[in-house]
Amino acid sequence: MDPLSIEGAWCHTPRVHADDRGRFMETYSEPALRAAAGHGLRLAQANCSVSRRGVLRGVHFADVPPGQAKYVTCVSGAVLDVVVDLRVGSPGFGRWEAVRLDDESRRCLYVAEGLGHAFMALSEQATVVYLCSEGYAPQREHGVHPLDPELGIEWPADITPVLSGKDAAAPSLGEARASGLLPDYQTCLAYYDKLKSH
Numbered sequence: 174m175d176p177l178s179i180e181g182a183w184c185h186t187p188r189v190h191a192d193d194r195g196r197f198m199e200t201y202s203e204p205a206l207r208a209a210a211g212h213g214l215r216l217a218q219a220n221c222s223v224s225r226r227g228v229l230r231g232v233h234f235a236d237v238p239p240g241q242a243k244y245v246t247c248v249s250g251a252v253l254d255v256v257v258d259l260r261v262g263s264p265g266f267g268r269w270e271a272v273r274l275d276d277e278s279r280r281c282l283y284v285a286e287g288l289g290h291a292f293m294a295l296s297e298q299a300t301v302v303y304l305c306s307e308g309y310a311p312q313r314e315h316g317v318h319p320l321d322p323e324l325g326i327e328w329p330a331d332i333t334p335v336l337s338g339k340d341a342a343a344p345s346l347g348e349a350r351a352s353g354l355l356p357d358y359q360t361c362l363a364y365y366d367k368l369k370s371h
Contacts, residue, residue, distance in 0.1 A: 174209040174283065177270045180263070181285030181365070182256040183209045184272055189279060198279050200246055201304070206283060211369040214244055214283070218305040224252075224294040229319050229334040231291025232257050232326075232343070236313040237356045238364045240286025242306040250299030251275035254282055255326055257289035259317065261350060262358035269326050274301070287361035291319050293328055315354055316343035323347055 174183040185205065187198040203213040222230065232255070235241040245254060254274045258265040274280050274292070284290045292301060319326060320334065323346045328334060349355050 174205050176209070177256060177272070179256045179258050179265055179268060179270050179288065181210075181288055181361075182270070183283045185281040185283070187279050187281070200279065200281055201244060206244075210283065210285065211365070212371065214242060214304060215306045216304055218308045219302065220305060221300065221302050223298060223300050225335070226294050226297050227332045227335045229291065229293045229328065229336050230340065231255070232259070232289040232317040232319050232324070233291065234259055234287065234289045234315055234317075234356065235307065235310070236315070237287045237361050239307050240356065240361070240364065241314070242286050243284045243290055243303045244281060245274065245284065245290070245292075245301060245303040246279065246281040247274035247276060248300050248302050249276050250294065250296030252292040252294050252299045252301055253329065254292040255290070256282065256284050257291070257317070257324065257326070259289040259346075259349075260287045260356050260358040260361050266358070267324065267346060269324060271327070285361075286364060287356035287358075289317060291326070293332065293334065295329065295332070315349070316340055317346050317349050318343040321345040
């Protein structure tokens with residue numbers, strides 16, 4: 174697994190085995206994640222979203238602890254997947270990195286607890302599957318507006334973003350920070366250490 178520039182995020186590009194029957198790949202390996210992050214992924218929930226071109230989901234995150242780590246891949250079509258460092262006090266606070274996930278490269282992303290996650294569908298239809306370390310808990314889940322100029326995420330200029338009402342009403346990064354909504358970096362580090370001890 175290759176580390177992204179955002180601490181706590183890794184990209185995995187599986188080896189694709191192809192023959193006359195089709196293709197096979199190993200999309201997730203606990204030993205590989207454990208070697209990178211120091212721990213595996215406790216699987217609590219698996220989600221599948223199908224989006225039309227332009228649908229923009231995120232930037233989502235959950236309260237830490239326990240947060241919600243995600244292991245994300247695009248099984249059909251293509252998305253621009255974005256990880257944002259929302260951890261107050263982090264050296265990389267407010268930075269983001271984008272990775273194209275698609276059904277050709279079969280790349281996967283691991284997004285640690287406390288990081289923000291978003292993606293935009295680039296193809297006419299895109300199916301994204303993500304494994305989650307915690308189940309859905311609406312009272313602990315939050316968002317930052319994905320089009321916030323302060324974040325400055327470079328979404329494709331030739332695609333009109335389609336947001337849910339909830340994401341369109343999400344606060345800016347500054348508003349979320351001022352209201353105490355964002356995760357604390359030191360709390361996240363302590364939680365990562367706890368995961369490594371198991």
